[in-house]
Amino acid sequence: MMIRDFMIRHRRIAATVGAGSAILIGIGAAMLAQRMRAPERPADKARIEMVVRDYILAHPEIIPQAIDKLRERQSKDAYAANKAALETPYESAWAGDRNGDVTLVMFTDYACGYCRSSLPDIDRLIADDPKLKVVWREIPILGPGSEIAAKAGLAAARQGAFRTFHERMFAAGRPDGAKVSMVLRSMKLDLAKVQRDIEGPEVTAELHRNMELAGRIDDALATPTFVVNGQMLKGAVGYDALKQAIADARKRV
Template sequence: MGTPAKFAVTAAVLVAVGAAGWFGGRPAVERVVHDYILEHPEILPQAMEELRRREAAKALAGVRQTVETPFPGATLGNPNGAVTLVEFSDYACGYCRQSLPDVAKLIAQNPDLRIVVRELPIIGPQSPDASKMALAAAEQGKYAQFHDAMYQAGQVDGPTIEAVARKIGLDMDRARRIAASPTVEAEIGRNMELAQRLGFTGTPSFVVGDKLIPGAVGFDGLAEAVKAARGR
């Protein structure tokens, strides 16, 4: 049904609802709305999308700036990009690893895209150690190198974290000091609180524009969300 026809139907429904409300009260109004939905089920996906958008906006209210402000250096893509995508990730997460090519493709096709990575170490017993070393790498300007190399390593344990850190050329004494610092500890705690506030219970989870995206949705899903954020 085209837009003019939809408008006409909607107008007719509003008139019917008004009449029903005047003559029959709430039961009559509910019956008119019920019948309209049955006759036009195509409005349900639109309604659900609008509901999700409103719930996301409500969850982001008051914390968007915090969510989109990275730990210094913990970004991928264009650090000064006009569009921001936030990813909550864990190095022990297989789905995060599977998403790497999608994120890389997204960066390649969107030169104005900044990806803020929020370390959310919730899966493995040594996930926190990997996340802390990642932030130590960010402090030395080598976050992207550690991020990619750690996922490519395929496992998360003490020797692997150490090997990856040495491989990318970190100053290890400095890295260990930063990884154990209150600043890094506070960042991890903040990420946990933000994830809870946004309703994220797993990784990867994404925030872009007014969308909250739990789970690995693939390149097309992320690209569509980035496009929508650019136009908001």
């Protein structure tokens, strides 16, 4: 899925809200009919649908709640189906314990200020938790600068230097070609190989895989998004929330 396709899918979520009431009415009627344990007659069905409709109109807040619950369930199913692809890092785009008992995946973009503000939280988690594995997945959705920085980061990852690039690129500010070049030149890298990799099929394919993976996990996924053994946290949620998600994941193991 190309970047523009990802953003189109993001906007489609709004369309699901309009259908939420009809979906809930149908589900509610089916559930109530099952509880009655009697053959469903047209009059009974109409009465049940009216009761459910009236309840929803009186409590419209349950529609977004139900949709959120459905999307949460779908995300967990998607995580289970894509776990290996999600938690297997690209080259050196990971940190912590290679065989950690919990894996935290971070979808990130170098133009994302909330991603930048989350860096100290991730560093602290890695330092505090010797059994944690962190995997970064680049999804450059915020413009051309994001894309060139993401490609450079993956090229650096192919030389075992992802985390250094990751930290220096965020420190440099909003990405553009000049800043990416500056960061690359500040590192001990084979720059000719970096250039070949930036333009090469492996890095491009990895970015496409990341975008497709993000869409499968949650078609409204943005940056930063964290996935901790199936639990999804969106935004700069902070150290304590991430630490709690890790603790919750260990309880489920």
